Amino acid sequence: MGNAVIISEDKVIDAVKQAIAEALEIDKSTIGSDSSLIRDLGAESLDFLDINYRLEQTFGIKMARHTILEHVEEMFGEESAIDANGKLTKKAVDLLEMRFDGAEIGLAPGIDVEEAPSIITVRSMARGVMDVLASVPDKCPACGNPSWTAEDGAHIKCGSCGEQAVFTNGDDLMKAWLEKVQEEKKLF
């Protein structure tokens, strides 16, 4: 996996703000990097798909279609993340804290699953984009040169042969991350 940052976090955050401003029809200048999309910007669950779609168009990537909690339940069994009453399990909260790098996400076990998306911020969405962008292979599969560039600041291309970069999709990256965490921590 290529680790060199071809598109800076600032650029990605700016693109996320742009996508949110367009999807929610709000003024871009009112969006902070740590704004919660639901709590601070009034987004609804369907808006996330719209924002993701715009980011996919901007960067030529595929964002995750499903939430991390949905992946957990598919991989580790129903009720591993969300109990029979629709509440987050302790394991789910532990996992989300890991996913958000230990940031204060303000969730506790027993919180309704519908509250969970409120932890998504501009910065965490940008991270989702950065993860996908970082999945570009070290070398261009077409010409073998390690010379990715993004002339327009958004679409990564091979600097040698001009081939468009191909990325892993967000869902596959999330599953791979979950497998790694499970192997290390045996949460589920």
Add this chain to the structure above:
Amino acid sequence: MDGTPFENKVALITGSSRGIGKAVALAFARNGADVVVNHRKESGASLSHAREVCGEIETMGRRVFAVPADISIKASVGKLFEETVREFGRLDFLILNAAMAPFKPIERLLERDLRQLVETNYMGNIFCIQAALPLLENTEGKIVFISSLGSRFYNPSYPLGSMKAAMECVVRDCAESLGERGISVNGICAGIVKTDSFKVLRQYMEEIDAMPDELFVTPEEVADVALFLCSPASRAIRGQTVVADRGLSNRLYRPVPRK
């Protein structure tokens, strides 16, 4: 259409804070009906959108109120209709529009997903029909179910289609069993509408972006069909689900024009 078939009548539209439901609510109000707006959540964007719809209807001079109720919960449906009686004392038109479903292939649905799918989109609609019957009997009422092409055609990651198909059968059956009581039941199989759920669909069907604009149905066009099915002009139509898709489903071999 003769006279004003909607004046002094009451329409209840489930899931009418946005999308097709909102367009139907506005269309009934514009044509003289008083409206019950229903939305799922008691707070957040669901509530604020419902208030916006109510505001628009009030400016048309119609009576309107919003009731938060999750139709998958029978007790909530009971309250929805109790409040309708309390506010308006009657119900003439029940538009079954509310829907909610996970977007994934059927083989990947969790038990929870499946229950939500059936409880909201099948049981919830039937709870509404049952609760509305005592009211609709008094008014020779009409029921219109909003279906989609997913009932007849494959859409990727759209398990809702199977529930739409089930409901189209409910429309046919209820039209017969309730016809004796003067209640009409029909459906509208809407094509691809650029509402919020289109935002989901286009993630699974990239071809949709290449579809010409004239093949998209507007929420207002669906609303017009709902008005027709609730007007005396449609009296010969019974238990049918009318396709309103601008001909999309006719174009089996050519959904997208050649470049």
